[in-house]
Amino acid sequence: MSAHSPHKFTTLAQAYAALDARLNVETSRQGAADVAGLKSAFQLERMRALMAALGNPHESVATVHVAGSKGKGSVCGMTASMLHGCGYAVGLYTSPHMIELRERVQVNGQWVSSEDFTDVLWRVMGAADKLPAGLGACTHFELVTALALVYFAEQAVDFAVIETGMGGLLDATNVIVPRVSAITAIQGEHRQFLGSTLEEIAAHKAGIIKQGVPAVVLPQSSESVTEVFRATAERVDAPLTVVGVGNDFSLRLEASVELGAHHKVNFKGQVLYLEHVTVPLKGEHQALNCGLVLSIADELVRQGYDLPPAPMTAGLSATPRAGRLEVVHLEPRIVVDGAHNPESLRETIKALRQHMKYDSLWVVFGCAIDKEVDGMLTALASGADKVVFTRAEGNARAMDPKLLGKRYVELVGKPLHVEECVRDAMNRAAKMIQTADLILVTGSFAVAGEAKRLLAQKKQAARVEVKGSPGRVPR
Incomplete structure (x- = not known):
């Protein structure tokens, strides 16, 4: 019982x-x-x-x-x-x-x-x-x-x-x-x-x-x-x-x-x-x-x-796009997608190229530790210009973003950023992007969903000015 x-x-x-x-x-x-x-x-x-x-x-x-x-x-x-x-x-x-x-x-x-x-x-x-x-x-x-x-x-x-x-x-x-x-x-x-x-x-x-x-x-x-x-x-x-x-x-x-x-x-x-x-x-x-x-x-x-x-x-x-190349913010442009395996991530990046115009692609990425991590990181490197590694809050399966970053360097040798939470990762990307750039939040539904919730809270709240960057996610 x-x-x-x-x-x-x-x-x-x-x-x-x-x-x-x-x-x-x-x-x-x-x-x-x-x-x-x-x-x-x-x-x-x-x-x-x-x-x-x-x-x-x-x-x-x-x-x-x-x-x-x-x-x-x-x-x-x-x-x-x-x-x-x-x-x-x-x-x-x-x-x-x-x-x-x-x-x-x-x-x-x-x-x-x-x-x-x-x-x-x-x-x-x-x-x-x-x-x-x-x-x-x-x-x-x-x-x-x-x-x-x-x-x-x-x-x-x-x-x-x-x-x-x-x-x-x-x-x-x-x-x-x-x-x-x-x-x-x-x-x-x-x-x-x-x-x-x-x-x-x-x-x-x-x-x-x-x-x-x-x-x-x-x-x-x-x-x-x-x-x-x-x-x-x-x-x-x-x-x-x-x-x-x-x-x-x-x-x-x-x-x-x-x-x-x-x-x-x-x-x-x-x-x-x-x-x-x-x-x-x-x-x-x-x-x-x-x-x-x-x-x-x-x-x-x-x-x-x-x-x-x-x-x-x-x-x-009339099919909703929830979590599937879903545009959740316009200034800066932010897209969330629940891609959580290598093939899905490759397809997501390919679809972005086909359907959206942008200069640089910033990716806020976090995934579960039991996923095909090397394959996902390799797929990520094929399309991302800049990456911010992070993890979903309160999820024991989430991989440590420092370990993700370390493995990314070992596999592809590209520069990266690491933030411990999705909010800080999005703020980091929002501060650094240019007007014509695009932010993609992906790697798991947990990370994409947390980003969507944070942005929904921002829209519902009275306009909170975050000094230095109107595109940042409020604390």
């Missing part, structure tokens, strides 16, 4: 405090000595028992399940916007968050309210505390996932688009049986949990492919990874479509006065045919992700759902 208070918490702060007392893999150190204990967090039997204790509310909701190493949040966002554009009530569950935990649970683009979050979490934790002791205590992620599934059922959504947390096979979200399973690009990540090779990582992601449920996947960097998906799909008799192989898909980069540089895609699937669809997010990688979204739509239409082309593309165009 956990230490769940018998007295109902009534405020959001109390709800957050109750969650913070639970094991949270996202913010826990993940060194070799820590991993064995953290692996106990991945117990799908416990999550199934919790959902059964809550009455299995997820079984009443049609879902789309998305896994992958990069782009899965973008695919979820585009899918939810597309479905909402067609008139459906749509729940969206993603992680991590940028601003606040409630951001992870949305209906029709609106965060779950503080009152509903508090009320549903209380009921979820009450059910969790009555589970057999042998199952162990529910984790932070399991409780929030259960909250989302309960909330979506109670809001009577038509669809819920669900992003996995880590992997897929043992992920807490894998209690659902979706209408479609989708897998984005696979990269090296979480090797201490998912395996040392891309094929082993892919096997965990493939765990969301269910018996008889259609699956759509992006083409992968290695055919051996795609073969993992094919073998899994064949084993569970799930129809599998690889974008651009099982359907016709093409993309191109063009420019217009209204949109500037942007990508358009053409798609022809089993029943869906669309031409010249404008990709709502910037970058070639997002055009590929859009192809996966259209493949999801094609499968839903084949199953009988009504997705007329005009409202579908209008819904796509």
Whole structure:
């Protein structure tokens, strides 16, 4: 049994405090000595028992399940916007968050309210505390996932688009049986949990492919990874479509006065045919992700759902850019992006070059210690003119910025700056840039989110003049 208070918490702060007392893999150190204990967090039997204790509310909701190493949040966002554009009530569950935990649970683009979050979490934790002791205590992620599934059922959504947390096979979200399973690009990540090779990582992601449920996947960097998906799909008799192989898909980069540089895609699937669809997010990688979204739509239409082309593309165009080359400040120009692996960072820098004009690129960078650090630093050096290394506040996984700087010098020999917190790193960059320069804050959603929160606080506060630099972030 956990230490769940018998007295109902009534405020959001109390709800957050109750969650913070639970094991949270996202913010826990993940060194070799820590991993064995953290692996106990991945117990799908416990999550199934919790959902059964809550009455299995997820079984009443049609879902789309998305896994992958990069782009899965973008695919979820585009899918939810597309479905909402067609008139459906749509729940969206993603992680991590940028601003606040409630951001992870949305209906029709609106965060779950503080009152509903508090009320549903209380009921979820009450059910969790009555589970057999042998199952162990529910984790932070399991409780929030259960909250989302309960909330979506109670809001009577038509669809819920669900992003996995880590992997897929043992992920807490894998209690659902979706209408479609989708897998984005696979990269090296979480090797201490998912395996040392891309094929082993892919096997965990493939765990969301269910018996008889259609699956759509992006083409992968290695055919051996795609073969993992094919073998899994064949084993569970799930129809599998690889974008651009099982359907016709093409993309191109063009420019217009209204949109500037942007990508358009053409798609022809089993029943869906669309031409010249404008990709709502910037970058070639997002055009590929859009192809996966259209493949999801094609499968839903084949199953009988009504997705007329005009409202579908209008819904796509309304996709929020949160944390995806999102411009969060104009003077100085500051862009945040949650790129957190080498390939994502390369794609982000490539997209910046295609879509934004600037003289020098200043990058405020911080990442988790368990990431592919050398690969990220090498990708960073390919586009950054100046770098300020930092770390997210209160995150045990954050790598020491001094160590990042030391390794950066060893790898690429370029000059750099180090600041212990995101606020000071942004102030450093803001003081030193020229008018035509650009600041990119990236390396993790934690760092990008902290920058966005700081700037939001600045906008909300009365104009505070910071002597010597109006672009600085106030203390």
